[in-house]
Amino acid sequence: MEFVRLLLVFLHLLGMGMLIAMVFVQLGAGAGAPLNKGWLHGAAFQLLTGVALVGLAPLTDQDYSHAKIGVKLAVLVVVAGLAAVFVSKPAAPKWLTPTLAGLVVLNVGLAVFWT
Ligand code: HEM
Structure with a gap:
């Protein structure tokens, strides 16, 4: 069973990587771009x-x-x-990417520092 836990932790860490990557994808898309669907996929994967x-x-x-x-x-x-809510809107608001990034980083911090 330890292997199963490690496999899930491995996938959970890849999911975190995907959400962090989405921050850069979204920033690269520039202001006025729609929200990338990868946010939904990454969030579902982490869940x-x-x-x-x-x-x-x-x-x-x-x-x-x-x-x-x-x-x-x-x-x-x-x-x-x-x-x-925002994936179907034509443009993601300016505050959305930093907010999502902050929340993801918050969860990484909680995972690591809350022992
Ligand atoms: C944005 C969402 C999330 C991020 C970025 C995230 C990140 C992380 C990270 C980095 C670790 C590894 C910590 C370490 O080994 O010291 C971890 C572990 C863990 N996470 Fe998450 N997590 C997220 C959401 C969730 C959710 C929603 C749950 C549960 C419903 C969850 C349950 C766990 C558990 C149980 C562990 C410990 C695994 C173990 O070491 O056996 N996480 N998470």
Whole structure:
């Protein structure tokens, strides 16, 4: 089961990388560009891998902090919600990319520093 946990952590880290990459994709697209669908895919990927890690915790002998998971989940719901609302608009507002970037970095910080 340890291999399964490591595989999920591996995928979870790739998902984080994808969301960070989306910041640069969005900045590269310039002001007035629509929001890239990759934000939605990356958020869904993090949700799936995160929920799988938590769901399998009894089998992988992990004891995750429920408060930390709850806050990380809430932050991700905001990321996914903003992405879902703005992906269909012709242009992403100026504040959206820094906001999404900040929320993703916040979750990385919570994952690492909230022990
Ligand atoms: C933007 C969203 C997210 C980002 C960027 C993110 C980032 C990370 C990172 C960098 C780690 C590795 C930390 C370390 O090994 O020290 C981690 C671990 C973890 N994340 Fe997330 N995460 C996100 C969302 C979520 C969500 C929504 C959940 C649960 C519903 C979740 C559950 C977990 C769990 C359980 C671990 C620990 C895995 C282990 O070491 O066994 N994450 N996350």
